[in-house]
Amino acid sequence: MATIPPVPDNTENFNHVFKLLQGEYPDAEPMLHFKNPLELLIATILSAQCTDKQVNKVTQVLFKKYSSVEDFANADINELGKDIYTTGFYHQKAKHIIGSAQLILTEFGGKVPDTMEELLKLPGVGRKTANIVLARGYNIIEGIAVDTHVTRLSQKLGLTQNSDPGKIELDLMELAKKEDLENLSMTLILHGRNVCIARRPKCGVCVVNKLCPSSEV
DNA sequence: CTCCCGATAT
DNA sequence: ATATCAGGAG
Incomplete structure (x- = not known):
């Protein structure tokens, strides 16, 4: 014990940091391509441990072949696996997509849930994926999508002491203003991709290097 | 905790 | 060669 740095973490500090980051990424748009909640759900499931660019490349073809919940629910797992092969975890993802589509048909009247x-x-859907579907698919901002970037930046910026994404989400919810919830996740992700890169942060x-406890300058 | 897993950057 | 990418399940 006693090795955890005492981070003077408060709401004011957070708002300062976020304001600066927002200035860097004014139009923090989602990068996944989709035309409806179903496509958003599928694309987000596919995005696990995969770049959005690669997901878009796959879905551009995928959504022409499978255009309805029924198409996915009735898909052959091996064939769907080949269709999404390059996103990685293809067998698991194919199983999750088919399972989700079947549950949407049997339990949710064929409509992607909005709660x-x-x-x-839905199999393959955790809080991160659910938060994205709610926010971008239905304009319902309930929580914050905490992915690997959000986790890393929150820890490095001293915004949380936790490593569990669910706990980090709660920590960020307490710090952020309501009007900032919508863009918080995407802003942190863009900064994580462009500047605060996992392997070699710039x-x-x-x-925000002056405000960052982990700054190397 | 481990496993799933290909594509990409370094 | 290795770490990492809009994670989730067992």
């Missing part, structure tokens, strides 16, 4: 509770019942060009 956290129902979305979490602290020298980071707009």
Whole structure:
């Protein structure tokens, strides 16, 4: 014990950090391509441990072949696996997509659910995926999508002491203003991709390096 | 905790 | 060669 740095973490500090980051990424748009909640759900399931660019490449073809919940529910797992092969975890993802589509048909009247509770019942859907579907598919901002970037930046910026994504989400919810919830996740992700890169963070060009406990400059 | 897993950057 | 990418299930 006693090795955890005492981070002077407060709401004011967070708002300062976020304001600076928002200035860097004014139009923090989602990068996944989709035309409806179903496509968003599928694309987000596919995005696990995969770049959005690769997901878009796959879905561009995929959504022409499978265009309805029924198409996915009745898909052959091996064939779907080949269709999404390059996103990685292809067998698991194919199983999850088919399972989700079947549950949507049998339990949710063929419509992608618009509540956290129902979305979490879908196989392959956790809080991160559910938060994205709610926010981008239905304009319902309930929580914050905590992915690997959000986890890393929250820890490095001293916004949380936790490593569990669910706990980090709660920590960020307490710090952020309601009007910031919508863009918080995407802003942190963009900064994580462009500047605070996992392997070699560019602290020298980071707009919040003065406020960052982990800054290397 | 481990496993699932290909594509990409370094 | 290795770490990492809009994670979730067992």
